[in-house]
Amino acid sequence: MQFYALIEEWPDECMAFFRELPGCYCSAPTYQEMVKAVPGAVADYLKWVKVVAKEGGAGPRFEADLAPPDDIEIDKALNVAATARAALLELYEQVSPERQRRRLAPDSWSLTEHMLHLLESEGWYVSRLSEQPIEPTIDANADIAMIFFDHAMDYELILRGLSPEQRSQVFTHDGAEWTAAKVLRRMTEHLREHYPWMVEIAKEVKQ
Structure with missing residues (x-):
């Protein structure tokens, strides 16, 4: 699966959001670290969504x-x-x-x-x-x-x-x-x- 990432870069933090995955985000001190962490963040989010289904600042x-x-x-x-x-x-x-x-x-x-x-x-x-x-x-x-x-x-x-x-x-x-x-x-x-x-x-x- 591929998702379009929306990336916010701040002085001491880089964040990624995904419109197709409301509530899914990834945060890291640098862009490079954030890119490495994104697959795990998306996987954790999808896992969370499955569990829920089974159980029932201004940026740019x-x-x-x-x-x-x-x-x-x-x-x-x-x-x-x-x-x-x-x-x-x-x-x-x-x-x-x-x-x-x-x-x-x-x-x-x-x-x-x-x-x-x-x-x-x-x-x-x-x-x-x-x-x-x-x-x-x-x-x-x-x-x-x-x-x-x-x-x-x-x-x-x-x-x-x-x-x-x-x-x-x-x-x-x-x-x-x-x-x-x-x-x-x-x-x-x-x-x-x-x-x-x-x-x-x-x-x-x-x-």
């Missing part, structure tokens, strides 16, 4: 992001996002409230801080498809699990309800271009990116 806007996603592509991306959220919530709720807020180091994030960041980020990504986006804010003392679920439902309705014009429109905010395809690509990747970090935190705080 690529030319591939201009093509408007159809209902099938949006549904596929949102299903990946929903599965990633379910895994995050299950992990989060396995830890006691006191330990959810525990940091492993002064400059690190707690599980709660990761969840708050994900909540704000999802709202931020979806708001990129508005002419005048409103920066999302989340109450740190709110019921994280409930808000995570409720907001996800709201975002799904917004993304599924995009008109043909909105799906193909290019929005520009702070010099960065956004399209519906780019939002789906970045949002799904971001949800999956945080999961392994949170797994390690959960292991440590449970001890």
